[in-house]
Amino acid sequence: MTKAPLRARLALPGDPATPTGGYVYDRRLMGAAPGAGLDLSLLPLPGGFPTPCGATLAAALGILRAAADADPSPIFIDGLAMGVMPAEALAALPVPVIALHHHPLGMEPGLAPERAAALIASETAALAACAAVLTTSHETAKTLTGRLGVPPEKIAVALPGLDRAPAAPRRGTPPxxxxxxxxxxxxxxxxxxxxxxxxxxxxxxxxxxxxxxxxxxxxxxxxxxxxxxxxxxxxxxxxxxxxxxxxxxxxxxxxxxxxxxxxxxxxxxxxxxxxxxxxxxxxxxxxxxxxxxxxxxxxxxxxxxxxxxxxxxxxxxxxxxxxxxxxxxxxxxLPTWEDAARIAAGLIARVTRTEDAA
The missing domain is CATH 3.40.50.2000 (Glycogen Phosphorylase B;)
Structure with a gap:
């Protein structure tokens, strides 16, 4: 008998085709998921994060609530949106919530000190409301534990995958x-x-x-x-x-x-x-x-x-x-995207077992 794939949704704000590292990571993770026995589907959220207006934030929370009510599978929320969502709203969702955390929003260089502190406080509370955290480097995992108080046992690290490529000839004139x-x-x-x-x-x-x-x-x-x-x-x-x-x-x-x-x-x-x-x-x-x-x-x-x-x-x-x-x-x-997807699938399986046991 063929084993049914694990299922989860990935809530991503704005245009999924945005050409930045975080969006590339999310797209590639979804693309590699089937090879790891994971059905990871996109759950689109409105754009405007991480500085959403009240209406945008309310719409995003409504989408998450409707998705959770319709399907009991876990929801990953990209950190661009998750970090500014009210912790109580995340905790109230009737499905496991997993943060997909690229780096703390409050550590973005150039922020005013009061804005940085507010973001760190918001992210700390939101992460505490999540069942688990998937992050993209061991350095970020250390930051989440040391500065944002996330217990190490809640964190899994899935380094970005790397496509193999031919060596560049490096013969430019000039370089x-x-x-x-x-x-x-x-x-x-x-x-x-x-x-x-x-x-x-x-x-x-x-x-x-x-x-x-x-x-x-x-x-x-x-x-x-x-x-x-x-x-x-x-x-x-x-x-x-x-x-x-x-x-x-x-x-x-x-x-x-x-x-x-x-x-x-x-x-x-x-x-x-x-x-x-x-x-x-x-x-x-x-x-x-x-x-x-x-x-x-x-x-x-x-x-x-x-x-x-x-x-x-x-x-x-x-x-x-x-x-x-x-x-x-x-x-x-360095690992492949399939390696990253396997780590994500393992985290979902762990969270699901914990929820079932509870």
């Missing part, structure tokens, strides 16, 4: 530096611009691929900084790209840089390693975990240190080759 990520304060692209200004004596071009409409003020400030530093002929902001074009961009790069001020994992750094690119990034959040000793790490917000690391890659071919080999080895050791 090409690639960055991938939303134009936002958290990503630290302003630090990269200031670092590149210190490398004006070297031949290079650079490109940042990622959405430019998420934080319009950050995008305008970055564009102004690029012009102020005289980098416009060499540093391009390309906006989001479809998957095939992004793969081509990795293949056409000679080095990868992610200057983030915080990351819950850093999926794009891992993707760059899958293409055997030398990676320069920061010590922020889970980036050391994601890169596993294979990248050059500098402190966040240190343009001089970032420039020094990039200079090493651009001027020392032996060092760049060593880093490329280290990237490929690290990528080979």
């Amino acid at each position: 090409h530096i690639l960055g991938v990520g939303t134009i936002s304060a958290r990503k630290g692209w302003d630090v990269l611009a200031r670092a590149l200004a210190q490398l004006a004596d070297l031949p290079w071009t650079a490109e940042i691929i990622g959405p430019r409409d998420r934080e319009p003020a950050a995008d305008a400030a970055l564009q102004g900084l690029i012009e102020e530093l005289g980098l416009s002929p060499r540093l391009r902001l390309s906006g989001p790209q479809p998957a095939e074009a992004l793969r081509d961009a990795y293949q056409g790069a000679d080095a990868f840089c992610l200057p983030s001020r915080y990351e819950g994992f850093g999926m794009v750094a891992a993707e760059a390693m899958a293409h055997a690119l030398p990676v320069v990034t920061t010590t922020a959040g889970a980036l050391p975990e994601a890169t596993g000793g294979a990248a050059l790490l500098v402190p966040p917000d240190d343009a001089e240190a970032l420039a020094g690391a990039l200079r090493r890659v651009l001027t020392d071919r032996a060092e760049a080759d060593r880093m490329a080999a280290a990237s490929a080895a690290r990528a080979a050791a």
Whole structure:
């Protein structure tokens, strides 16, 4: 007799096709779920999170309640929405609720202190109302336990999966530096611009691929900084790209840089390693975990240190080759999306058994 698959819903706010790491993770997890014996279906929530108006929040809670009343299977709620939902409303749902937590909303760089504190308090209460938490890095799991009070036994870690890819040839003339990520304060692209200004004596071009409409003020400030530093002929902001074009961009790069001020994992750094690119990034959040000793790490917000690391890659071919080999080895050791789906399925099975026993 064929075993029936486990069933769950994934409540996700806004457009599921949004080209950011959290949304990519959710889409890929749903895509890999059948191979892990898991039927994980999308439960769409309205957009506007994590700063919903009252009507949006009420609509989202109504959708969750109706879904829970119609089907007893567990509901994952993406942390972008879960972290600002009232804990009492989550606790009142008649099905197990599992947080899918990428990183704490209250740790987003640039927040006013009172806003950050309010988000941490809201997330702490919401997480306490959840039956379990699935998160995307061991570093984030430590943060949830140490700062938001989540018991370790409630947490499962499912690292993002990684697709295998051919090694980039790295023969650009001049060398090409690639960055991938939303134009936002958290990503630290302003630090990269200031670092590149210190490398004006070297031949290079650079490109940042990622959405430019998420934080319009950050995008305008970055564009102004690029012009102020005289980098416009060499540093391009390309906006989001479809998957095939992004793969081509990795293949056409000679080095990868992610200057983030915080990351819950850093999926794009891992993707760059899958293409055997030398990676320069920061010590922020889970980036050391994601890169596993294979990248050059500098402190966040240190343009001089970032420039020094990039200079090493651009001027020392032996060092760049060593880093490329280290990237490929690290990528080979990272899990697949099927591995992530199996961990999610195991967490659902555990929560369901606990609910049945109760």
